Amino acid sequence: MVADPVLLQTAADLFPNGISRYAVGGLLVGLGTVLIYIGTGIPAGASTFLESTLSYVSDQSRFQQYVGSRDWRLVFTAGIILGGLAFAATFQSGLVTSSLYEPGTTGQLYEVAGVTLWMTEVQPWRLFVGGILVGIGTRIGKGCTSGHGVCGVGSASKTSLVGVLTFLTVAIGTAQVVAALGVSP
């Protein structure tokens, strides 16, 4: 079979970094979720951590329902942070390379103690204001990209499918408008 050059060009335009780093990363995210589920029966999401951790410092009744899970959710988040660091110390630092990993050109790299770290160039106000809305929205909407997007969709939950469709559509619209207004990065 001869590869169609037009088709190849289209694929290169749509996927300038290929798809393998995304697919492999997704498999690992799924694997982490499955490890926890096999051992504990818990389909763990990431955003409940925000409220469960607030229960340590706030008496608001809304947060008290998470007192029973707040300790392991802290452990889960610590693991996620350490997993990010493990990635930084291996693939991001170039210590380990693979044809499945495309390093890309976003943000800024810097080095600390031989580990290549990465810093975003997205403006702090976008991160802070966006973060506030993410904090409100994920908790009112019963889930985030991992709770709804991975565990909920994996459960074929109609609620989660509607949730994902909602935040994905609105996020695309928002990002397009923000870019059209000339806000970058």
Next chain:
Amino acid sequence: MSDRHPLFKPLIFVGGIVFGFGLGFSHMARPEVVLNFLQFDDLGLPFVMFGAAIVSGIAFALLPRIRDAAPLTGDPYERRLKPFDRNVLVGGAIFGVGWGLSGICPGAAYASLGVGNVTILWALAGMFVGAYAQGYWRSHSQSRDTSPAGAD
């Protein structure tokens, strides 16, 4: 709940490490890459979310048929099913605006800290402020919220 299996937290920790490594490897810990997807410059992101959903979906479908209960908790294997109401749409839309503005979601923000992105503390601070604001509001208007079920 008070006397959990000694391997309960270690397993959660290991699962979190694999989860976070995956978010780093897939570049979801980089807001720029998420924004590039939302602006249609790089369509890789769905491979992450749906790839992960397929892997977990297989486990959610198979495990209840293989075992009655999880070894470390004794809890039955159940799927993640939440009741649908208006909150799913309202919250999803608010989350969508925040995600589209910042390019970061909670799990990816934790992993982003791990890859060295100190600037993401702005987003994490915002998430705690937002989570606190909605919790404060809902704690003081309980009658509006009839579904106290925990969300993920």
